[in-house]
Amino acid sequence: MEKLIFEKSVEGRRGVTFPTEALEGFSVDQVLPKEFQREIPLPLPEVSENELMRHYTRLSQDNYGVDTGFYPLGSCTMKYNPKINEDVARFPGFSQVHPLQPKEASQGALELIYELEQILSEISGMAGISLQPAAGAQGELTGMLITRAYHQGQGRQRRKVVIPDSAHGTNPASAHLAGFTVQTVRSNRNGLLDIDDLAKVVDEDTAALMLTNPNTLGLFERQIEEIVRIVHDAGALMYLDGANLNALLGLTRPGDMGFDLVHFNLHKTFSTPHGGGGPGAGPVGVASSLIPYLPFPVIQKAEGRYLLDSNRPQSIGRVHGFYGNFGILVRAYTYIRRLGAIGLSAVSRNAILNANYLKKKLEAHYPVPMDRSCMHEFVVSAKAFREKGIHAWDIAKRLIDYGFYPPTVNFPLIVPEALMIEPPESESRETLDAFAAAMLEIRKEIDQAPEKLLGAPDTCTVGRMNEVQAAKQLNVRYEPK
Amino acid sequence: MIPEDLRYHKDHEWVRANGKRAVVGISDFAQENLGDIVYLEMPKLGLVVKVGDEITEIESTKTTSPLYAPVGGTIVSINEVLEDKPELINQDAYHDGWIVAIEMNQPKELEQLMTDEDYETFLQKEEH
Numbered sequence: 001m002e003k004l005i006f007e008k009s010v011e012g013r014r015g016v017t018f019p020t021e022a023l024e025g026f027s028v029d030q031v032l033p034k035e036f037q038r039e040i041p042l043p044l045p046e047v048s049e050n051e052l053m054r055h056y057t058r059l060s061q062d063n064y065g066v067d068t069g070f071y072p073l074g075s076c077t078m079k080y081n082p083k084i085n086e087d088v089a090r091f092p093g094f095s096q097v098h099p100l101q102p103k104e105a106s107q108g109a110l111e112l113i114y115e116l117e118q119i120l121s122e123i124s125g126m127a128g129i130s131l132q133p134a135a136g137a138q139g140e141l142t143g144m145l146i147t148r149a150y151h152q153g154q155g156r157q158r159r160k161v162v163i164p165d166s167a168h169g170t171n172p173a174s175a176h177l178a179g180f181t182v183q184t185v186r187s188n189r190n191g192l193l194d195i196d197d198l199a200k201v202v203d204e205d206t207a208a209l210m211l212t213n214p215n216t217l218g219l220f221e222r223q224i225e226e227i228v229r230i231v232h233d234a235g236a237l238m239y240l241d242g243a244n245l246n247a248l249l250g251l252t253r254p255g256d257m258g259f260d261l262v263h264f265n266l267h268k269t270f271s272t273p274h275g276g277g278g279p280g281a282g283p284v285g286v287a288s289s290l291i292p293y294l295p296f297p298v299i300q301k302a303e304g305r306y307l308l309d310s311n312r313p314q315s316i317g318r319v320h321g322f323y324g325n326f327g328i329l330v331r332a333y334t335y336i337r338r339l340g341a342i343g344l345s346a347v348s349r350n351a352i353l354n355a356n357y358l359k360k361k362l363e364a365h366y367p368v369p370m371d372r373s374c375m376h377e378f379v380v381s382a383k384a385f386r387e388k389g390i391h392a393w394d395i396a397k398r399l400i401d402y403g404f405y406p407p408t409v410n411f412p413l414i415v416p417e418a419l420m421i422e423p424p425e426s427e428s429r430e431t432l433d434a435f436a437a438a439m440l441e442i443r444k445e446i447d448q449a450p451e452k453l454l455g456a457p458d459t460c461t462v463g464r465m466n467e468v469q470a471a472k473q474l475n476v477r478y479e480p481k
Numbered sequence: 482m483i484p485e486d487l488r489y490h491k492d493h494e495w496v497r498a499n500g501k502r503a504v505v506g507i508s509d510f511a512q513e514n515l516g517d518i519v520y521l522e523m524p525k526l527g528l529v530v531k532v533g534d535e536i537t538e539i540e541s542t543k544t545t546s547p548l549y550a551p552v553g554g555t556i557v558s559i560n561e562v563l564e565d566k567p568e569l570i571n572q573d574a575y576h577d578g579w580i581v582a583i584e585m586n587q588p589k590e591l592e593q594l595m596t597d598e599d600y601e602t603f604l605q606k607e608e609h
Contacts, residue, residue, distance in 0.1 A: 169544075169545075386513075391516075410516070410543040410544065413544055416514055467517060467542040468517045468519055468542060468568070471519040471520070471540075471542055472519050472520070
């Protein structure tokens, strides 16, 4: 295993040498009072430039990403990120603007923001868009804050948000953070929202239903119109968790289904990088009645010029500095404009086709609990293998040895030993066949050599972690000797 | 094996009743589905709960799951060993892995809970 950069440190070794003449007669005391100076020198690693490069290059080669292989991580839509997105984001007109420069000098950037809002509005059927939230979960929180402001604007206090038991964990977290209590509504035997349970749970205290459609089993909520009617009849709002929008582009629209709010994950649906926790973008779309509550500033177009309006008395306020993570918006805009309307609907059609193709290849070997045609992803259960001592994550770890990133495991919570598989549109039939072949090999190993799964992965720099110890005794700080 | 001498709640809590005192834990089915339990938020002594109220949260390597009150009353005792050894719930769900004891204010609520046979049938239905 690669040593830490600190462990490679040799006292006095340097990557660069600074000129000393310029500093002659200079003392740190001249610019920084003694009380703010370190007493012990910062223990930075001392290495040469080539050692540094080799170290980080080797570490990067241990990474697995969409540029190295298939990444069927359900609910996360790990599609390929086209490199033209990166070229466009580096155009000087986009990369060298500053949000504080005069608006007359940044009209091009503002135009892109304005147009991306128009495009997302068209795709989703929502009247107003804010591109500010920096991630899906922040989009959810923004949506929940808008929900709260809306009900307060109607002169009423509603305390409850209803969320299905199959939802992403971020949904109850976001509702809670916005001051709501959460009530769970059950899924029925078909893996869809239980309408009878919903009708019982939704009442005059309900602020919103947060729904994912297609849901986390990859199934389209066929009774969506009835669901919307129940929720709207109670005066509550419909919130769409847009994690699974990759199944809907150009086929149907949240606004047409009756949703009042939706968040987008540009990194899932519109090919911006997921990487490293950000920067990201989780725009929010709302119905026309909610536009006054959107975060400010709001971009507007008047007489061919673009301007930012911060005079929004009913707005929930700012959710991000300036106008969100602009570089990410450029990448999503590039992706959408490159594909066009026909291309985008082909994205969803191919994503659905890929998922159903793979499901057909696997379903005889791995039980699919809620079995019908899926949308862009599907869930198999490894529960039948428990008696052999095999769990979902043993299959996941073994897949790494076969060269694939594992699917999402143990989610959604309503399926025991779930493996949630999402093959995005950007994957070829050959890739899907290779993945299915690996899954079938592993299925044989479960019967004939289960120890191969229990010991996996064998081929990585780092073997199987002790998950319990990792959760209880996390230690990620290097302490110099 | 589902012990005969306990009563069961639909959210997979068990109750061992003795007079007004009810010892509460989660079933073997529940611990199996949660996977390795890594943390139990210590419940509050003296907390007054009614049936279905959330008592605390159990965190496993897979998920975080609430512990619901199968009967109403006051929490009079907590299994403090679980603070350092939450894995006892995995190892011995029905004995050493007990979580709280509740002083029931209406012991008749026990009649609403499932017997071992009811619970077995319930589990079969849950598993489709």
